[in-house]
Amino acid sequence: MAILMPADGDGAQACAVPWPFPAQAAACRRWLAAGWRWLASLLMLGLALSSLANGSDAPAAPPASVERAVKAAFLYKFLGYIEFPATADSGGPLVVGVVGADDVGIELARITAGRTVGTRPVSVRPLREGEPLNGLHMLFVGAETAKPATVLKAAQQAGVLSVSETEGGLQQGSVINFRVVEERVRFEVSLPSAEKSNVKLSSRLLSVAYHVQKGSQ
Template sequence: MTSLAIAHHRPIPALPCWPGWLTALLALAMLCVLLSCPAIGQPAAPAVPNLERSVKAAYLFKFLGYVEFLAAKEGAEGGNALAVGVMGADDVAAELSRITAGRTVNGRPITVRTLREGEPVAGLQMVFAGAADDLPKVLRSATQSGALGVADDENGLQHGAVINFRIVEERVRFEVSLPAAERSNLKLSSRLLSVAWHVQKGN
């Protein structure tokens, strides 16, 4: 897919090649960002982080439907809800709250809350660490509680993330660690693995 560029400004990253179940959602996110620009002739650069935020939030939403939580404790964050904690990325948390409002995954509603450094993650089904002073510690806590640990760091998998966002050729992609998923007692869908940029397998 060709990147969209305006004048000489940095091109807006193209969306990754996904099956139909996510293409429409990401296309809608892109359209909303473009329509929010005050005028066509103004710089496109400010839209780039907005688009990246929307794409990452859309990914996080879809991840929930392609992971089986075998050990995560339910009930601590609102009954049968799928509870998501977001650390160091308040903008992503806000966008995720917006797109999941009134929606369910496998019949379960979704709750999103912002985490601060040092807050417990017990009872959460997914923890997204956009930024953290001690990323390995955050991801280790997610693993111990049976939650899906998602990072946004160049060395996210090495730090213990199950899924890690990467920017590849100006596109938001993600990589997956099967050993980390096993340690977290998570079962990942083959459909999720088939669209990952990279899958780290065990020895």
């Protein structure tokens, strides 16, 4: 039996030779479609990181839906380059809260399902503005958040690493802020905010950032 990569991205032409049973053929298409979406996200992230590390331009940002998938992939990868404060549950899941960005939260949950950062699983928690941030390691504050500065301040006070996607996100207290520069998804980092949130960022992460803020805000 030969299997081909789906040409249309939905797995409709995934199996070159039909399966003997319709149910198996449908399962094949679903499995390949999910794998194709995951590989596409990783490819976009890998190209972005490698090109930034080499000092060249990152790949052009595709339509909004793929941009959201790339940001979700970045959030997952960020977790591996951050040293969080030691706690009693240091072996437990890394919990990522998402507010004001349901689409990114759904994609992040899909990407992290069954995967780990080191030995730790990842849990994604959708939140509404004003909800407590207890137990979070990272918080993504989406563009739909009504009062991002308030949420970012609460994250900093709670010792939670914050990631935003708004103009002036670092000035509002975010540790990492996504920017679209010349139609390319990039991110900037604030070391003062990281220090205030009691988290340490890997030098490898800083080396691929579009901008690193080192002085006081």
